[in-house]
Amino acid sequence: MANHTVAETIHVPYLEEKGILSWILSTDHKRIGIMYLVSISTFFVLAGIAALLVRLELLSPGKTIVDAHTYNVLFTFHGSAMVFLFIVPGIAASFGNFLIPLMIGARDVAFPRLNLLSYWLYLLGTVIILFSLLKPADTGWTFYTPYSIQTGTDVILLTFGVFILGFSSILTGLNFIVTVHKLRAPGMTWHRLPLFIWSSYATAILQLLATPVLGITLLLLIAERVFGIGFFDPAKGGDPILFQNFFWFYSHPAVYIMIIPAMGVISEVIPVFARKPIFGYKAIAYSSLAIALISFLVWAHHMFVSGMSEVAATVFSFLTFLVAIPTAIKVFNWLATLYKGSIELRTPMLYALSFIFLFTIGGLTGVFLGTLAADVHLHDTYFVVAHMHYVMIGGTVMGFFAALHFWYPKMFGKMYNEAVAKVAWFLVFVGFNVTFFPQFILGMEGMPRRYADYPPQFHTLHEISTIGSWILGLGILIMALNLLRSLTNGEKAPDNPFNSLSLEWQIPSPPPHENFEKIPHVTDWTYGYGKKNNQEG
Amino acid sequence: METKAHIEEHHVGYTTYVLVWLALMVLTGITVWVSYLHFGVFNIVVALLIASIKASLVALYFMHLKFEDKTTWIFVLYPIVLLALLIGLTAVDVFFRTTP
Numbered sequence: 001m002a003n004h005t006v007a008e009t010i011h012v013p014y015l016e017e018k019g020i021l022s023w024i025l026s027t028d029h030k031r032i033g034i035m036y037l038v039s040i041s042t043f044f045v046l047a048g049i050a051a052l053l054v055r056l057e058l059l060s061p062g063k064t065i066v067d068a069h070t071y072n073v074l075f076t077f078h079g080s081a082m083v084f085l086f087i088v089p090g091i092a093a094s095f096g097n098f099l100i101p102l103m104i105g106a107r108d109v110a111f112p113r114l115n116l117l118s119y120w121l122y123l124l125g126t127v128i129i130l131f132s133l134l135k136p137a138d139t140g141w142t143f144y145t146p147y148s149i150q151t152g153t154d155v156i157l158l159t160f161g162v163f164i165l166g167f168s169s170i171l172t173g174l175n176f177i178v179t180v181h182k183l184r185a186p187g188m189t190w191h192r193l194p195l196f197i198w199s200s201y202a203t204a205i206l207q208l209l210a211t212p213v214l215g216i217t218l219l220l221l222i223a224e225r226v227f228g229i230g231f232f233d234p235a236k237g238g239d240p241i242l243f244q245n246f247f248w249f250y251s252h253p254a255v256y257i258m259i260i261p262a263m264g265v266i267s268e269v270i271p272v273f274a275r276k277p278i279f280g281y282k283a284i285a286y287s288s289l290a291i292a293l294i295s296f297l298v299w300a301h302h303m304f305v306s307g308m309s310e311v312a313a314t315v316f317s318f319l320t321f322l323v324a325i326p327t328a329i330k331v332f333n334w335l336a337t338l339y340k341g342s343i344e345l346r347t348p349m350l351y352a353l354s355f356i357f358l359f360t361i362g363g364l365t366g367v368f369l370g371t372l373a374a375d376v377h378l379h380d381t382y383f384v385v386a387h388m389h390y391v392m393i394g395g396t397v398m399g400f401f402a403a404l405h406f407w408y409p410k411m412f413g414k415m416y417n418e419a420v421a422k423v424a425w426f427l428v429f430v431g432f433n434v435t436f437f438p439q440f441i442l443g444m445e446g447m448p449r450r451y452a453d454y455p456p457q458f459h460t461l462h463e464i465s466t467i468g469s470w471i472l473g474l475g476i477l478i479m480a481l482n483l484l485r486s487l488t489n490g491e492k493a494p495d496n497p498f499n500s501l502s503l504e505w506q507i508p509s510p511p512p513h514e515n516f517e518k519i520p521h522v523t524d525w526t527y528g529y530g531k532k533n534n535q536e537g
Numbered sequence: 538m539e540t541k542a543h544i545e546e547h548h549v550g551y552t553t554y555v556l557v558w559l560a561l562m563v564l565t566g567i568t569v570w571v572s573y574l575h576f577g578v579f580n581i582v583v584a585l586l587i588a589s590i591k592a593s594l595v596a597l598y599f600m601h602l603k604f605e606d607k608t609t610w611i612f613v614l615y616p617i618v619l620l621a622l623l624i625g626l627t628a629v630d631v632f633f634r635t636t637p
Contacts, residue, residue: 181608209616296619300630309633312626383590442578 013413013510013523028513029111032119033098034411039122040086040094041480047081048476050074055435056468058462061454072138073153084162085126087396088254091208092425093122093172093259095403096200098411100176102504102511103194105185105520111179114171128161140450142251145232145243149224156225159218163192166215169257173207175355185503187522189529194502194526195284199264204290206253206260206295214250215454217243241306256295259359259391260288262399263330266352269402270334272500273349274341277527278331287326294323301370305379313372322369327363331356342530346419347500351402354429358394361389365440373445383443389436401428401479408483409497413510414490427475433467502526542561549598557598 014030023031047250054074057064066074097115101108110114135154139147148155180201184193220231221243234244247537271278278284300308300316336357344350365387368374378384409415438461441451447458454462496505504511567589576583597603602613 061597129618209619239631242627243631245630296622297626300626307634308630310635311633312630314628315626382623 009353010480013508014513015510019128025116027099029101029109029112029115030411030511030515032115033094033096035116036097036118037094037121037411038091039126039418040089043081043085043126043365045480047078047086047475048172050078050081052473053467054078055466057452059466060456060463061456061459063453066452069138069453070276072140072450073136074095076137076140077133079157080129080137080162082392083141083254083258084165085129086260087392088165089122089170089172090396091256091265091400091403092176092203092257093118093168093292095196095407096172096203096261097175099407100179100197101183102507103197103502104180104183104188105503105522106179106183107456107516107517108443108512109175109518111175115175117261118168118171118175119238121164121171122314124163125161125163125168129158132161142197142220142247143221143243144247145221145224145240148221149232156222159221161210163218163222166211166218168176169207170211173204173211176204177208178320180204185519185522191282191285192522193285195267195281195288196261196264196332197308198285199267199288202292203257203260205289205292206257209294210253210257213246214254217246217250220246222390233268240304242307244303244306244308245300248302249296250334252299253292254366256291258423259397259399260291261354262396262403263288263395265399265403265406266317266328266334267531268500268502269352269406270337270375271529272406272490273344273346273352275529276337276341277343277529277531278333279336279339280329281525281527283329284333287329290326291323294319298323298370301375304372304375314458316371317338319373321367324363324367324370331360343359345513346403346405347405347416347418347425347496350422350425350429351405352400354425355395355398358390358432360389362392362394365390378443380448381443382449384445385449386436386439386443389432389439393432393436405496407504408486409493409510409522410511412487412490413493413508414486415497416482416486417495419445420478424475424482425481427471427478429475431470431472431475434464435472436468438462439463448516475520500526549601553598560594563592570581 014028023035041245053065054071057071057074076245097109100106121495132154135157137153137155137158138150138151139153139155143155169198180193180197184387187496212253223229224233228236228240232238232240234240267284278363280401298320299322300312304313304317365383367377369387375522405416406420420533442458442461444463445458447454447461495507495511496511497509498505503522503526507515564587568584571583571587596613602609
């Protein structure tokens with residue numbers, strides 16, 4: 001607190017006004033953030049239920065609960081909803097919206113009405129995607145040609161919904177970039193920005209520049225289905241691999257749209273609960289930008305066995321290794337921050353530590369897959385499924401849960417039950433590993449992904465994985481009940497329960513409508529823990 | 538920065554806009570004319586070149602990019618680099634494929 005001369009704040013909490021219209025017409029970044037949080041959490045639950053059904057089907061060989069087509073529909077819904085409705089908007093849209101103005105000392109984002117439009121576009125996209133479920137697609141979330149052109153299911157409606165969601169993502173990215181450039185409080189220089197802001201900024205660049213390519217690609221796919229033009233049809237001079245090149249040009253950077261905000265969360269949580277200044281501030285900040293830049297150069301590592309040229313595959317394999325460098329820089333800096341810290345194992349910290357452990361496994365197995373020769377063996381097996389879930393759940397979702405438990409008191413003005421939250425964390429951590437670690441072995445042994453059935457020798461590992469999914473599901477259920485119950489029954493949260501130095505904790509919980517009565521004047525960075533005189537990194 | 542951009546913006550007269558519009562029309566004519574000529578693999582290069590000149594004129598004058606600050610220029614140039622990468626690296630794939 002000592003390092004910011006924070007002005008008096010007005011005391012009308014942003015949650016005060018009631019009624020549905022006060023939400024859906026609100027341009028308050030905090031309310032829009034909460035609306036995103038509720039929406040993405042809903043789809044996380046729905047897509048999670050689809051995942052539980054997928055795992056249940058795989059409990060034993062042969063048909064367990066659904067036929068092969070329904071199985072295809074279930075994993076397509078699981079993947080599409082998790083990717084496009086939960087994890088891509090994810091932390092960036094929910095916590096980004098809520099926190100960016102608070103952290104940089106602004107009253108709102110640069111374009112509040114555009115922000116609300118982004119949310120409406122998100123809703124419109126979700127409605128269209130839900131309508132597509134009347135004749136649900138079975139292509140997987142990647143919509144690969146030629147199957148996506150030939151299948152009789154409703155690919156057009158699903159991809160059109162994703163196309164609309166793309167606009168939401170682009171506008172949010174644009175809004176955040178302008179906000180960080182233009183609305184920083186006096187004294188909030190680039191090198192005093194919280195690292196969550198740096199990661200949100202890097203994510204916004206990716207959202208702004210990569211998403212249009214996905215939009216065009218999906219429009220080409222729709223045009224191909226409606227008019228049969230032949231972009232991706234070799235019989236008409238087209239090229240099915242062209243679709244994969246275009247799709248992954250967005251979708252690989254999209255992986256970083258999903259993970260970089262979570263990295264930002266970890267950079268905020270660790271110094272607070274280690275009571276130490278973040279180690280290597282600039283290295284972490286610039287590595288976010290480096291990831292954003294390099295992520296555009298690696299897309300074809302998803303396509304090594306597609307029939308693409310071997311020369312290009314070799315180039316992409318090499319470029320893929322480069323992206324591991326800025327990622328590793330972050331991990332080493334977090335570890336160095338923990339070193340000799342006064343570590344307090346509160347729930348957000350438990351999730352943050354889980355992130356480091358699990359994301360490292362996910363990241364390193366990604367290097368295996370980026371290696372051309374290994375990928376030819378492992379491609380489209382459960383090894384990829386395990387790797388991807390270690391990054392997406394072990395990384396992003398752990399970061400999301402860390403953020404949820406860290407900023408919950410600020411967002412809702414209530415405390416949750418810490419003991420119950422820790423039990424939920426334990427179940428989530430154990431359940432996740434029991435579910436997905438066996439899948440590395442399944443993949444190494446040759447179990448292909450996306451199959452509804454498998455030979456008996458894979459039974460035991462599949463069984464363990466399914467039981468793990470129940471533990472994971474139970475953990476998330478307990479966590480959700482704990483947080484929901486605390487909304488009404490929780491103790492009133494203090495303004496700064498975790499003794500953070502960041503700006504958002506220096507105002508009341510929940511924050512007032514305009515955030516700051518007077519825009520604060522920032523005189524130092526936010527990581528001066530454990531020192532009398534805070535100093536810049 | 539903002540004031541500088543605005544002051545210079547007002548210096549662009551209608552004459553400039555009309556000239557740019559004429560240039561765009563001429564370039565459109567050239568695009569149609571060129572489509573009747575055959576340059577082999579360079580067909581695409583020529584078409585993209587003319588399209589790029591037209592897009593640049595629109596961005597520079599109609600969208601006032603010429604009068605914007607350095608940050609805006611970075612945000613304009615970076616996607617062009619990305620587009621070049623998308624086309625270039627996809628071309629590496631297509632041109633080096635071994636025909637079965």
